[in-house]
Amino acid sequence: MLAEFLQYLFTGITIGATYALIALGFTLIYNASHVINFAQGEFLMIGGMATVSLTAMGVPMILAVVLAVVLAGILGIALQRFAIAPAKQADVVTLIIITIGASIFIRGIAQVVWGKEYHVMQNFSSDQPIEVFGAVLNSQSLWVLGIGAILVVGLVLFFTKTLIGKAILATSMNKEAARLVGIRTQMVLMLAFMVSALLGSVAGIVVAPITFTSYDIGIILGLKGFVAAAIGGLGSGVGAVVGGLSLGIVEAMAAGYISSDYKDAVAFSMILLVLFFMPRGLFGAKVVERV
Amino acid sequence: MLNTFMQSRLRGLIVLALILIILPAFLGNPFHYELVTQMAIIAATVVGLNLLVGFAGQISLGHAGFFGLGAYFTGIATGTYGWPSVPALVVGAIVVGFIAWIVGRPILRLKGHYLSMATLAVGFIIAIILNNERALTGGPDGMPVPAFEIFGWELSAFGRYSLFGITIEGFQAWYIFASVVLLVAVWFALNLIESPIGRALRSVHGSEVAASVVGVNTAKYKSLVFVISAIYASLMGSLYAHFQGFITPAVASFEFSILFITMVVLGGMGSTFGVILGAVVLKLLPQVLADFQELEHVMFGLILMLTMIFMPKGLLPTLTAFVSKKMRKKAGGEA
Numbered sequence: 001m002l003a004e005f006l007q008y009l010f011t012g013i014t015i016g017a018t019y020a021l022i023a024l025g026f027t028l029i030y031n032a033s034h035v036i037n038f039a040q041g042e043f044l045m046i047g048g049m050a051t052v053s054l055t056a057m058g059v060p061m062i063l064a065v066v067l068a069v070v071l072a073g074i075l076g077i078a079l080q081r082f083a084i085a086p087a088k089q090a091d092v093v094t095l096i097i098i099t100i101g102a103s104i105f106i107r108g109i110a111q112v113v114w115g116k117e118y119h120v121m122q123n124f125s126s127d128q129p130i131e132v133f134g135a136v137l138n139s140q141s142l143w144v145l146g147i148g149a150i151l152v153v154g155l156v157l158f159f160t161k162t163l164i165g166k167a168i169l170a171t172s173m174n175k176e177a178a179r180l181v182g183i184r185t186q187m188v189l190m191l192a193f194m195v196s197a198l199l200g201s202v203a204g205i206v207v208a209p210i211t212f213t214s215y216d217i218g219i220i221l222g223l224k225g226f227v228a229a230a231i232g233g234l235g236s237g238v239g240a241v242v243g244g245l246s247l248g249i250v251e252a253m254a255a256g257y258i259s260s261d262y263k264d265a266v267a268f269s270m271i272l273l274v275l276f277f278m279p280r281g282l283f284g285a286k287v288v289e290r291v
Numbered sequence: 292m293l294n295t296f297m298q299s300r301l302r303g304l305i306v307l308a309l310i311l312i313i314l315p316a317f318l319g320n321p322f323h324y325e326l327v328t329q330m331a332i333i334a335a336t337v338v339g340l341n342l343l344v345g346f347a348g349q350i351s352l353g354h355a356g357f358f359g360l361g362a363y364f365t366g367i368a369t370g371t372y373g374w375p376s377v378p379a380l381v382v383g384a385i386v387v388g389f390i391a392w393i394v395g396r397p398i399l400r401l402k403g404h405y406l407s408m409a410t411l412a413v414g415f416i417i418a419i420i421l422n423n424e425r426a427l428t429g430g431p432d433g434m435p436v437p438a439f440e441i442f443g444w445e446l447s448a449f450g451r452y453s454l455f456g457i458t459i460e461g462f463q464a465w466y467i468f469a470s471v472v473l474l475v476a477v478w479f480a481l482n483l484i485e486s487p488i489g490r491a492l493r494s495v496h497g498s499e500v501a502a503s504v505v506g507v508n509t510a511k512y513k514s515l516v517f518v519i520s521a522i523y524a525s526l527m528g529s530l531y532a533h534f535q536g537f538i539t540p541a542v543a544s545f546e547f548s549i550l551f552i553t554m555v556v557l558g559g560m561g562s563t564f565g566v567i568l569g570a571v572v573l574k575l576l577p578q579v580l581a582d583f584q585e586l587e588h589v590m591f592g593l594i595l596m597l598t599m600i601f602m603p604k605g606l607l608p609t610l611t612a613f614v615s616k617k618m619r620k621k622a623g624g625e626a
Contacts (some may be wrong), residue, residue: 272416
């Protein structure tokens with residue numbers, strides 16, 4: 001009983017930590033520009049795929065990871081600079097369609113470069129699973145959780161202690177005012193997309209040994225990240241983490257105790273239920289609408 | 292004033308009818324007919340979706356769910372239980388309309404991205420159910436659907452019909468039928484837009500608060516247009532199922548929902564004829580891009596991005612604005 005429960009919990013927390021990182025990426029971009037970036041999942045795909053193919057070419061693992069993350073970061077900047085920034089006057093839906101176009105474009109390139117097959121990545125450390133009260137814990141799960149935690153702490157420090165982080169926060173609160181005090185908001189927006197891409201690619205890399213990776217893995221992971229961000233309340237960092245973890249756990253429990261065919265349905269019912277009672281998610285800011 | 296309005300409304304419809312009449316001259320083979328018939332059915336669906344998105348300003352990322360429900364209702368009722376086509380289509384639309392009403396009440400209170408999220412979730416749940424209830428739907432493998440049957444006639448793409456001494460092929464008959472359906476769908480939408488309901492919807496789009504202050508029951512109208520657009524989707528899903536003769540859960544998929552909303556936005560939100568253009572372009576594009584083989588998706592994504600960046604209002608509104616600007620310049624030059 002306990003072993004079974006723990007098993008599902010481990011699975012849930014691991015995948016939930018990944019969702020949390022994706023949701024944080026959404027949150028960052030949403031805060032800076034009010035855009036929901038449907039290409040967020042592609043950053044994960046790029047991270048995982050680039051690492052796999054670079055290591056296959058004989059590049060040492062660490063260097064491959066760094067290069068993959070840098071590649072994703074450049075992609076994030078390019079996305080903002082060439083797709084989002086030129087469409088300043090566009091409607092919210094139009095921006096959504098632009099990011100969807102971007103994701104199809106990126107996925108298309110990935111498919112040309114890396115093909116349609118699934119790629120396998122080695123565990124970072126031993127393949128030996130760890131046994132806890134009868135449940136089995138994949139050592140890679142610890143990597144996911146550890147790196148996830150480091151990133152979250154890093155983000156908090158970045159936003160509270162560094163000037164650049166504070167500039168991003170200021171821009172998200174009031175773009176005009178931020179510009180008036182001398183913040184180059186265009187730079188800040190690019191930075192937000194870059195950081196978001198970095199987060200996504202790291203998430204994609206650490207989770208790749210567990211889920212495998214392929215050119216189209218970003219679609220569903222990106223969507224789950226969006227669900228997690230909405231559960232937590234768009235724009236809330238705490239919400240993204242809580243939303244991600246709870247989504248992962250609920251999914252794993254549903255797959256274990258109800259039916260794995262319906263685990264996604266449970267996840268989507270959860271978001272409906274949350275929005276039903278809390279229309280702005282768990283931690284969404286209360287907004288007074290100006291008329 | 293009213294007269295000119297009526298005229299301009301009819302003018303678009305007449306142009307569309309003329310295009311549909313002339314088009315067969317350019318259609319060479321059954322494959323072309325199949326493509327255009329699919330286009331007409333999908334176009335009618337997005338005309339309905341546009342009422343919700345373009346006029347009431349409510350985003351739906353799950354509309355394929357209703358399309359899929361209509362398709363499967365027809366498939367199951369006519370295929371498994373032997374119902375006649377028309378009752379199946381009508382009852383299906385009523386059921387889907389009712390589901391939309393039930394679902395719409397809580398989720399239409401949501402705003403912006405939360406509404407997108409909720410509609411996406413509803414669409415996903417429907418697709419998952421269709422995928423997993425194998426006993427009823429055949430699961431991911433899909434299910435066959437009998438030919439459409441009306442007044443004892445069986446409309447099959449592979450049949451051959453003669454009427455008043457003229458013989459036409461089944462795919463041509465379907466083309467004519469789908470064209471008429473599209474015209475009726477457009478006519479209904481245009482009338483709805485110019486009715487008091489349409490004005491109320493546009494006021495909701497402009498500012499929901501302002502609309503409610505002047506006494507528009509915004510919740511009621513949003514819910515109404517949600518139901519209407521779902522019924523459009525259900526009816527067209529039913530016809531699509533009959534036309535294809537075989538359906539899989541892909542008809543309810545997220546990708547299909549995204550395709551629908553993309554047609555609306557690309558063609559021009561709030562422009563009934565614009566969204567038809569959007570449907571035509573997005574249905575045609577993969578055919579044209581197939582020549583690029585493995586670069587097909589790259590090109591598709593690129594074109595989608597560039598169009599939306601440079602024509603954020605959509606194809607038709609941008610083109611008409613461009614043409615009327617040219618015309619005005621010309622007229623100004625002559626004066």
